[in-house]
Amino acid sequence: MNTSTTAPPPAGKLPGLAFMREGGTVLASFDPTRGPALADAAEGPEAIAAALADAGFSACRPKEAAIPVLAQALATGQAIAALPVADAVDGEVVITLAEDRMSAWLGIRPPQGGRPADEAAIRRALSERSVVCGLKDEVIHLAAALAETGTREALVVAEGRPAVAGEDGRFESLLPGLRSRVPQIDASGRVDYRNLGEVQTVQPGAPLMRRIHATAGVAGETVTGLAIPAKPGKEMMFAPNLDGVAVDPHDPDILTSTIVGQPVEVRGGVMVEPTHRVRAVNMATGNIIFDGSVVVEGDVQAGMTIKAGGDIEIGGTVEAVTLEAGGNIMIKGGVLGALGRPESEGGNRRISCQGSLTATFVQQAAIEAGDTILIDDVALQCQLVAGQRILVGDKKRGLLAGGAARAGLLVQAKVLGSPSHAETRIEVGVPQAVLHERASIARSREEKARQLDQLVQLLALGQKQPERLPPGFAEKAGPTRLRLLDELAELTARDQLLQRQVDLAADAKVVAASDAHEGVEIHLAGQIYRIKGERGHGGVFALDKGTLSWQFAVPGG
Template structure:
């Protein structure tokens, strides 16, 4: 700053604490040199007045009067301003925020000021002293949270925990992204009578929360889960109602609402000597199944050797550790078929007809087969992974290391929603509508009975309540299956046919009304919807769910 003795000559300042203002006076001095606003601000800072709130118009007027040689008496040019404090509480009482407008030469906000205002506003819970201290030290704050409610901790839903990690599941295992794993189902696990199967973990009530104003926040209790009323081969432990025990020896299978135990029938081989097998449970064949034989099981079928052209029907999974041979294109074995409600796994398949409710997994090769799966088909794990000739249909993905062959053998693939799935969705909707109508009728009866207790037999009311409970459970199960199928329909829009190593001319892909025929041999390739048209996907396209 210019320190010339004539600069600012005759200019003086007075801080009036009572008026909370800084006043300037000018006694004209003929020797005074003109000053400008930067000089004035620097001079005021040297005098210790730099933190005040200046009045720009007054500063301009003071400079004009001083430089014109006019006298000025007690012109107010700045104000002493205290810090401003405000606390706002959110409408739901979940937090309180602090705003501090910094002081300008006046009194700063103290911690006591903040705490006093919190008390005035009724804030008693969740006060954050460290955040208050930081705001006070800074001298300013903008929407700083200084009190936070303790939220309610909602209760955890009850759950059923398997005490047998290796137990197979009949519950659909498809994830939200449509993923499923190639798995070797291995040997059938067996349990003995009295062996623990599952434990029911009850729902929890949760923990109540509290707002910053001290108002309780109620917790939502978790949804309870119970063992299903009828679980074949299993019984609730008389000494512990939360534990499920095996009632018979057999194979444990996870189902909705618990676990069942299916009897296991074991046979060295199925041939003319053993006869056909029809069993309410699971069947284990240690050796081979001869041509023309039939095995029907409500549970799983496991074959340790090879299945020649035969009939295999299972409510659960089918595992053929050797290979599956079929009758596609062979007049003498036109009635051979493999059908299961779960997944089908085999070392290889040749001319086989396979229908799986879940997925089909073949380790080595599928040659001239007819394959249909509700979710995925994958050929190739540790071995070659060739799909040559025939047809393959799956909702979400068909994957092989090599699709087709250099000889251009016609190989057809179809992905997306099948007509059978559409029919099932319609059946579910009709069944649910019928149940809901029946439940409505029972509800009307119960309302009438409640208003006229003397006119309705109590036993009838008891039966109606039991029926209503069962109907509600069935409706919930139908809705769950409808939701699962709807999710599957959404996922099917991303369906893919994938060749991990090569795809050859002769491959045809269908998806609804769309059709694509491969015109030339490709290396690794994917075919799916591109802009509403079935086509080869670019190399950077994300892989389909597996």
């Protein structure tokens, strides 16, 4: 819009000079009727600036080329009709974009005689530069408030949204948090530095690990609205042939255990090892309690405990320790126990397994095996109990001396006892505990049969004379009768099992393949044979026509 404004001529300063604003331009006019207004053109710029200020145009931006022309006219008396000498400049909005278009800066230049930049002007400038995303309204408001004076530095007025890369696939353990294996406090409040807690074990079907899929990520955006694609995450795949695990048939992203064992995280998933392996067992490792098998490469220190649901294999020597195995125990070294010593020195420590035990040597040890005890070299001052056989000296000296040895079928050694006549008790055949149990079973069966017979008689009476029995007796008697029959069946089955042991024990024997010394005492079928003097050349202690006797010839097989 064109507007004209005429300023009154300055009084007495530059006579004949007048200013007028037309639109955004300040025009100067000079009427030389009264002669030149300046004595020297060199004084013009300063005098003209003062005249513009007096006329109210000091804020306008002078036209540098026009000022000398006007000064020359004022000094020479040359008439000027309408000379543009200054501009009224509006405030300016300056938008700067980052090279990657992820940021935009806003600068405000103050007005020079014109209008300040308002918020609408700022938004127009942003739109003209295509800045449409990530705008900061609070910065726009601040810049508009500073429009009169301008901004000293550029302000960040818009920021793009960077792309967010997708997360890589990962594996998430489904196992309960592993308990720290630290010394445990017993019931009395004492710290047991050997007991560090159980080794974690899983059962078949237990969920072990879940695969979390990679994500696609989130796309970004520049301040100009250009989309920035996101980098997707990398997928994770279960490794092939992971031992002891399988993919859940109902969820392909879950691994489950297929065996009893110890879970071990590996690259590409998790495995379940049926065996827990350690280099040694001592105060540093703590006691070992594991449902599977345990392999110890070295020694087991005195006072330690190993309990395994499967086998126990020890590559070195064990001292006064507790070993319990649901399977077999194999000790490649020997056993140095503390049998006969105080409990504080390990005298109460025991080794037991449901299967068989093998060792190179055993000394002052209490050992019990469900099947066989096999000692390669010597067994000295031990308490040995085996369900079937005790064999000493299969490969080496074969000395069984001192202590006691009891087996269901056979005790065999190269040498029984010692030249020093160490007291050695050897028992084969049916243990007294079995005989006592059979007697107890017989008494229980007799009592159950009596109760059953009495119940049957009462039921028969009730059929003939119902009034003689309490109400509801017949209904209650039925379940009682079934219970008594079940209990009788269980007692009979147990007695038959014990009878088989008795039958097998008829062939029980003690074999000295080389020598038997005085001090050895043989127990078989309730009879005792005490060796007097020395027995060389080998022989067998067995029943001969019901009498325990010594036979010099060692039977074959």
